[in-house]
Amino acid sequence: MIWQKIVCVLIGYVFGLFQTGFIIGKMKHIDIRDYGSGNSGTTNAMRTLGKKDGFITFFGDALKAVFAMMLTYFLFRNGVCKDHMFIIALYTxxxxxxxxNFPFYMNFKGGKGIAASAGLIFALAFFDWKFLALGFCTFFIALIITKYVSFSSLCLMTGFFIEFIVWGQLGMVHNLESQDKVEAYILVGFLTVLSYIRHKENIKRLINGTERKIGQKKEA
Known part of the structure; x- marks a missing residue:
């Protein structure tokens, strides 16, 4: 299954190149990366382009992960991969x-991957609904309490990693074959670490108390 996994990563990467916030910004004759935090993700799109375009950016970036995973599901649902579709979905x-996060045509300067990760978690709900339910609760409870999008995003990814291992060890992850468990843990762990790396500046501001809360004006 090595080549199938490589193909899945490549297909996912091609879908990930669709930078919703960057494209919307270009339609308005700006490069979103020249404003705010300098990335092309949802939060910067919302602050730079407005709430409407921010929501469009979120759903666009989330759905590209969903569509990529749907494509690889139909490509590999039969044959050698038919009993390993959960791990195929993760690679995609x-x-x-x-x-x-790293679009080659933008000098590898993209977003932070949370909307795309949310799309991954949403797509995994077709295998096991628990991931979507707990992920939704984790993010919005943290957001309501703290008003920090970055902190809530990290809570989402950390919670996803912890619940994945706990449910995996308890045999409660539907469609995840036992021989794929360790590999799946490593992949989800990689995504979690990557989210922290991409949010390193946010983490510094959170520690220093200078991170902007949702709805907070820049100079407040």
Whole structure:
């Protein structure tokens, strides 16, 4: 299954190259990376382009991971991969996140991958609904309490990693074959570490108390 996994990462990467916020910005004759935090993700799009375009950016970036995973599902649902579709989905989602974070045509300067990760978690709900339910609760409870999008995003990814291992060890992840468990843990762990790396500046501001809360004006 090595070549199938490589193909999945490549397909995901190609889908991830669709930079919703960057494209919307170009339609308005600006490069979103020249404003705010300098990335092309949802939060910067919302602050730079407005709430409407921010929501469009989120759904566009999330759906590209979903569509990529749907494509690889139909490509590999039969044959040698038919009993390993969960791990196939993970590789595809990782590819989409890498394409979103590191688009080659933008000098590898993309977003932070949270919307694409949310799309991955949403797509995994077709295998096991628990990931979407707990992920939704984790993000929005953290957001309501702290008002920090970055902190809530990290809570989402950390919670996803922890619940994945706990449910995996308890045999509660549907469609995840036992021989794929360790590999799946490593992949989800990689995504979690990557989210922290991409949010390193946010983490510094959170520690220093200078991170902007949702709805907070820049000079407040």
């Amino acid at each position: 989602g990782i590819g989409a996140i890498l394409g979103h």
